[in-house]
Amino acid sequence: MLDVIRYEREENPIRLDFAPIKSELDVTHVNNRRGTMMSSHYLEVAAKKAHLVVRMIDDFIGREIMMQILNKLMCLATTACLKDASLSSRSRLHISSKSFSRVVSTLTTKDIQALLTQWVYESGIPKLIGSFTFSRKRNVVELEIKQDTTVKGSKKFLGSLVIRVQELEGSFSQTILLEDSVTKYELTCHSKIRRNKKKKIPLISGDEVDMDLNQMDVECPILWIRIDPDLKIIRELQFEQADFNWQYELRYERDILSQFEALEALKRYASQHTREILGTVLDLSTCYYRVRIECAHVLTDIANSMANTWTGTLATLSFFRRVFMSTNSTSLSTSATTSSTTTSSSAASATNIVRINDFSNSQMYMIQKTIPQAIALQRNKDRVCPPEVINFLFELIHYNENSKNRFSDAFYRSSLIDSLGNTLTNIGLTSTTTNVDLLLNHTLDNNTKRIFDEILLQLNFDKIIPSYGFCVTCSCLKVLHKLYIISGIPIDINVFYEYATYGMFDRVRLTACKILVEQLETRMNQSVLDYIFKLIENDPDYNLRRKIVQHLCRHPPFRQNQTCTLNNPTTVHKLWSLMTNCAYDNQTRNDLGELYQIMYGLNRPNCLPTSNDINDMSIKDELDDVSDTIVDIDPERLSYFRLARYTDDAKAAANKLAANSK
Secondary structure, three states: OHHHHHHHHHOOOOOOOOOOOOOHHHOOOOOOOOHHHOOHHHHHHHHHHHHHHHHHHHHHHOHHHHHHHHHHHHHHHHHHOOOOOOOHHHHHHOOOHHHHHHHHHHHOOOOOHHHHHHHOOOOOOOEEEEEEEEEOOOOEEEEEEEEOOOOOOOOOOOEEEEEEEEEOOEEEEEEEEEOOOEEEEEEEOOOOOOOOOOOOEEOOOOOEEOOOHHHOOOOOOEEEEEEOOOOOOOOEEEEEOOHHHHHHHHHHOOOHHHHHHHHHHHOOOOOHHHHHHHHHHHHOOOOOHHHHHHHHHHHHHHHHHOOOOOOOOOHHHHHHHHHHEOOHHHHHHHOOOOOHHHHHHHHHHHOOOEOOOOOOOHHHHHHHHHHHHHHOOOOOOOOOOOHHHHHHHHHHHHOOOOOOOOOOOHHHHHHHHHHHHHOOOOHHHHOOOOOHHHHHHHHHHHHHHHHHHHHHHHHHHHHHOOOHHHHHHHHHHHHHHHHHHHHOOOOOHHHHHHHHOEOEOHHHHHHHHHHHHHHHHHHOOHHHHHHHHHHHHHOOOHHHHHHHHHHHHHOOOOOOOOOOOOOOHHHHHHHHHHHHHOOOOHHHHHHHHHHHHHHHOOOOOOOOOOHHHHHHHHHHHHHHHOHHHOOOOOHHHHHHHHHHHHHOOHHHHHHHHHHHHO
């Protein structure tokens, strides 16, 4: 759903079925009549929206009836496949929105035409902004929901909406009806303020948990509120509630989507209690691993926002050392026979010793692989990565031991290299320190040199002992690109040319080509663009061609009406010739058409001369060839001569000249 919302907000409207255009917002360069005339990105996002719409239809008519309808359609299609089937029955092999609506109305009494009109025939996604207040006197929740129709790709939603309120006495759901841009409802509260706060609280999952209610408002029995918890409609939601509501929702709600919503909201509430809640969720082994990973990233964001007042070690770094590295207790148990002095010294050194890899638990493997990337994003008050974090990442790389592990550590090592790339920061633009020269000469240069040497070492080592799918090589190339973009290290462009040549592994070639595309924004080199166009035109790998064009659409060298050295007639003619020469490959041609629209729009490119200028230039060249014979022609006669050459009608021009001379 987030991808659909982002595409409609930033790029083009999505209409799943062609219908008469009713508004100017639905006008787009994408042809909705034919699937072969749509770009790859549009098809990908449209498929996601179609999945959500089918889910809405399933919820509207019911799962049992939906299965009956699908069974009926399958039976009709199977009958049409028989040899003795008539030609008219062949149309049952294809299904459209109109025919599906007709089948639904035939087998059921429900009409889905309004739903199809709103979500299939029209584009746009509603944006809902909600908030609530609790009235203690009337014991009701005053809920207000606004619809913002001013943003791009938004529209008004008219229909029912489910509200789920988690109270002290349990979870209660109510359905409200949205009929206007601003909707206000009063929801009855089923709980009262507790004097004794030790009673267990029932959740929607059926569990009863003990909660510490000291952080909540003593005058309000509402723990948290969720709008459309089951994603019944396609919408963009922005709900406002207190920080303790989001903290309780993250800590005790078992719905994964609810926890992700709470994590996204807690980024705005940087406080000590928020740090403690995030650390608690990160340590929960019963929590879904993706929630724990996102919790680590949010904890890093809060640490960066509190860099001036942050004290102590980052919670994610402490968690990783406690779970995946040797501890003092482990060292003491293994060295019980040694002397006390030897034990204390070995315990101090064992704190930073990395354990032997054990990837038998898939969830812990994903956490171990991803959390270093979140740790590498930490920044201190000078907006640079702390040396402690950089040293920690180098320890993980140097002391990585996988000899007794039954699984490969290729992707784990690749993730550690990506973490080194996350530590890079252009402090010349973001640093707030007063001694920038000292920081550049003694901190950034040393760490950058260490990272650069390590990347070259890993890149060469992967040539000798290749990793699975050359994932380490791909990560090294990405970090080299970051070193050039952020730190300014001059990386020879021929390195990426070498890895992009035909014969290298597909994933390595694709990574190198993507880097070349992204470097167009900084290098503005015509030779790089010509090389990319040459790959699109002549490369034997058709899949690579499509992916290069798709990445160009996401990272164009320039956009419409933008002035740069690459915006020239040569680029226009080359791109146009690629579109005309790819008639055999519909998908590549459509992606090239989308790229052309992004770079030049639907009008004539500004870098090209106008048609009148072209005609004047051609006439001038012809006049220069015969300048010796028309030296004595006055300006009036010369203008008629130009008219005759331009219209290729010399007789008409001569008659007009004779008439004027009389």
